[in-house]
Amino acid sequence: MEIVEDGPFRYRIPQHGPMRVPGVVFASRYVLPEAAGDQALQQVVNVATLPGIVEASYAMPDVHWGYGFPIGGVAATDVGASGVISPGGVGFDISCGVRLLAAGCDRQELAPRLQALMDVLGHRTPRGPGRGAVWHVGRSQLDHILEDGARYAVECGHGVQRDLNRCEDEGRLAGALAAQVSTRAIDRGLCQVGSLGSGNHFLEVQAVEAVYDPDAARAMGLHEGQVTVMIHCGSRGLGHQICTDHVRTMDQAMSRYGISVSDRQLACVPVESPEGRAYLGAMAAASNYARANRQLLAEAAGDAFEAVCGCGLDLVYDISHNTAKTEIHRVDGNPLRLCVHRKGATRALPPGHPDLPHDLATVGQPVLIPGTMGTASYVLVGVAGGGAFHSTCHGAGRVRSRHAAAREVDGRQLRADLERHGIAVRGTTLRGLAEEAPLAYKDIDAVVQASEGAGLCRKVARLVPLGVVKG
DNA sequence: ATGTCC
Numbered sequence: 001m002e003i004v005e006d007g008p009f010r011y012r013i014p015q016h017g018p019m020r021v022p023g024v025v026f027a028s029r030y031v032l033p034e035a036a037g038d039q040a041l042q043q044v045v046n047v048a049t050l051p052g053i054v055e056a057s058y059a060m061p062d063v064h065w066g067y068g069f070p071i072g073g074v075a076a077t078d079v080g081a082s083g084v085i086s087p088g089g090v091g092f093d094i095s096c097g098v099r100l101l102a103a104g105c106d107r108q109e110l111a112p113r114l115q116a117l118m119d120v121l122g123h124r125t126p127r128g129p130g131r132g133a134v135w136h137v138g139r140s141q142l143d144h145i146l147e148d149g150a151r152y153a154v155e156c157g158h159g160v161q162r163d164l165n166r167c168e169d170e171g172r173l174a175g176a177l178a179a180q181v182s183t184r185a186i187d188r189g190l191c192q193v194g195s196l197g198s199g200n201h202f203l204e205v206q207a208v209e210a211v212y213d214p215d216a217a218r219a220m221g222l223h224e225g226q227v228t229v230m231i232h233c234g235s236r237g238l239g240h241q242i243c244t245d246h247v248r249t250m251d252q253a254m255s256r257y258g259i260s261v262s263d264r265q266l267a268c269v270p271v272e273s274p275e276g277r278a279y280l281g282a283m284a285a286a287s288n289y290a291r292a293n294r295q296l297l298a299e300a301a302g303d304a305f306e307a308v309c310g311c312g313l314d315l316v317y318d319i320s321h322n323t324a325k326t327e328i329h330r331v332d333g334n335p336l337r338l339c340v341h342r343k344g345a346t347r348a349l350p351p352g353h354p355d356l357p358h359d360l361a362t363v364g365q366p367v368l369i370p371g372t373m374g375t376a377s378y379v380l381v382g383v384a385g386g387g388a389f390h391s392t393c394h395g396a397g398r399v400r401s402r403h404a405a406a407r408e409v410d411g412r413q414l415r416a417d418l419e420r421h422g423i424a425v426r427g428t429t430l431r432g433l434a435e436e437a438p439l440a441y442k443d444i445d446a447v448v449q450a451s452e453g454a455g456l457c458r459k460v461a462r463l464v465p466l467g468v469v470k471g
Numbered sequence: 472a473t474g475t476c477c
Contacts, residue, residue, distance in 0.1 A: 067472090093472040130474055188474075199472055240473045322472090402475095 001041060003032075009061075009454035013041065018262075019048040024056040025063065026388070026454040030446050034399050035063045035072075043070040046263055050075065051270075052083025054331045054338065058388040060345050061450035062397030062442060067092065068265030071344035071398075074391045079271045079326065079337045084259065085279060086268035087250065089341030090324050092243045093197075094283055095173075095290035096234030097320035098368035099298055100379065102220075103227035104311030107207040107466065110227050113308050114424055117205065118467040120304040122426030125203050125297065127196040127471045134194025134296045142190055146178045149288030150295040150318070158299045165357050166315040168347070171291050177281025181238070182245050185282075189238030189289055194296030198428065200395075200436055201233040201471035202370070203301065205424075206377060206463040216381050216460045219363045220316050228463055229305075229313055230377055231297050232370045233471065234322065239286035246279040271326075271339045283324060294318055316379070317366035321346045321394035329389050340389050348382035348392045348457045367457055371444035372396045373436045374418050376464050378448050380457040392456040393448070396441035405440035406431050424467035433470060 003025070006012045011032060013023030023044040027035060035041060040063045047069055048057035054076055063072030068088025077083025103110075110117065126132035135158070137145065144152045150171030154164055164171045196203060208226045211217045222228070235242075250267040253275045254260070259268065269275040295318075302313040324341045331338075349356055349365035356365055367380035375396075382390055400408075411430025414437055418425050427433050451457050 091472070096472070197472075198475095201472085234472070237473065244473090 001045070009450050013045060019045060020053050021048050021056050023048055023059065025059040026450060026456060027061045028446060028450040028453065031061045031442060031450050034442055035059065038065040040065045040070040044073065046266060047073060047075050049262065050077065050084055050086065050266065050268060051259055052077035052081050054078050054336065060393040061447045062344065062393045062395055064397045064399065066343065068263055069341065069343050072393065073343050074341065074345045074388045076329065076338040076340045076389050077271065079339055082270045083339055084268035085271045085276045085324055085339050086266055086341065087243045087247050087279060088265050088267065089343050090283060091322040091343045092240050093234035093322055094239035094242060095287035095320040096322040097290060097294065097318065098370055099231045099294040099318040100316040100368050101229040101298055101301065101313035102222055102316050103229065103305055103313055105227050105309055106225045107227055110309060114466060117304060117308040118424040118426050120308055121203060121301060121469050124300045124304055125196060125469050126194065127469065128428050129198045131191045132195050133192050134300050137190065137193055139186065142186060143178050145193065145292045146181060146285035146288055147176050148172050149291040153292045153295040159295050163295065163315045167291060167318040168320060171295065173284045173287040175281060176284040176288055178285055180278045180282035181242060181285050185238050185241035185245065188241050189236065192236040192238070193293060194300065195236060195293065196233045196297065196471035197236050198432060198471045202373065203297065203469040204230045204465050205467040206230055206465050208461050209464040210462040212459040212461065216363045219360055220366055220379065220460065221314055222316065222379065222461055229301050230368070230370060230463070231294055233293060233297065235286040235290040236293065238289050242282045242286050246282060249275055280324065287320065287323065290320065291318065317368060319346060319368055327389065342391055344394045345391045346394045348380065348386055348390050350382045350384040350386055350390065367392055369393060369448060370395050372438045372441040373468055374421065374423055374465060375438055375444055376462050378459065378463065379461040380448065381460050383455065383458050386456050388456065393451045396444040396447055398440055399442055400440040402435040405437050406434045409434040409437040409439065423465050425470070427470040
């Protein structure tokens with residue numbers, strides 16, 4: 001495959017064959033080979049063939065192989081030109097995302113209480129595959145969650161209005177259609193509201209190690225030495241089931257719209273079709289479920305801090321990195337209504353954007369980047385002129401399969417190494433720990449450097465782990 | 472990511 005270096009941190013895959021647009025990969029020379037090592041770049045090419053795609057099939061520096069679309073992929077389709085929506089461009093974990101909370105204490109104050117805090121957090125945070133939840137709800141309450149997301153959780157007393165001001169979409173994605181969520185998806189969702197899940201999901205207690213942009217950090221409520229909590233999780237079995245259901249529907253419906261794709265995992269239909277509207281309605285419902293999920297976990301973490309440390313947690317921001325959104329963007333000078341797929345990619349709105357909370361209007365939108373377990377995480381911010389429809393990376397990006405990582409890493413040794421570095425671990429299985437070993441991921445510092453170098457975002461702060469509750 | 476296959 002031909003790849004042309006177009007500029008610093010920017011590579012292009014020229015349009016060829018059935019591609020409707022070129023591929024554009026944001027990466028450094030250091031990060032690119034890792035992306036090219038698997039099928040991810042072929043997936044960038046495959047996405048470029050989808051009906052209605054505009055500008056380019058984009059890949060962020062953390063790109064890696066995924067279901068149909070690469071993880072770390074961004075693709076926008078022109079809704080008015082029969083542009084398509086594809087569940088594979090959102091991912092199985094619909095609205096998977098990150099919430100960052102700022103604690104009212106610094107790391108020195110926390111140090112003598114860290115183990116006790118981790119014990120309480122470990123005890124109160126449902127995790128692992130299957131059942132277990134902070135909030136036990138019935139069918140009618142679940143319908144409200146699907147409709148109103150974190151807003152409903154706050155209405156029920158699980159948080160305060162300020163939380164919603166610091167959530168993407170104010171904690172509620174409009175357009176949810178509970179009727180498009182199958183009974184099986186509902187059943188899976190009932191017993192998981194307020195739970196981490198497994199895999200790379202986690203709750204981490206961190207400290208702000210470095211501040212690169214003091215003004216932005218101050219506006220976000222962050223300073224050097226401060227303790228933070230990062231929660232990374234999604235829509236659990238409910239979102240997974242919705243993806244499964246609608247991929248099947250679209251796979252069967254595609255040919256009626258004259259669409260054929262090279263990979264069945266790219267199943268898609270026009271945004272403006274009954275099947276497209278059904279998926280987007282169900283996807284919005286799962287998004288709201290994920291946002292309520294993070295709201296409930298944050299409330300439980302705040303209770304743990306109050307009990308052990310005598311201080312609370314304030315929300316910095318909550319943002320998803322697996323979504324499809326209808327947005328207006330200029331393409332070749334013309335404003336178009338686009339369906340922007342971000343799969344393992346984070347929206348990064350620039351200063352002055354109308355969707356920002358008013359107290360962050362001049363700062364830009366916080367972008368929350370979870371690193372690999374035991375390494376750093378980042379707070380970034382959107383910048384003016386950001387490419388890929390104002391998108392950036394979402395994390396380190398996997399470079400080794402779970403299987404390979406588990407084969408190469410001894411979970412017991414890894415846990416001992418983390419503890420030796422002062423990181424308290426409240427984990428799940430040792431195998432689960434081994435699968436998330438740092439060697440299975442790209443270097444988060446290199447990914448963030450490439451994202452910033454490509455002009456997609458700017459660094460605000462670097463966070464280091466003090467303790468981790470593993471999903 | 473996921474009651475890691477209905």
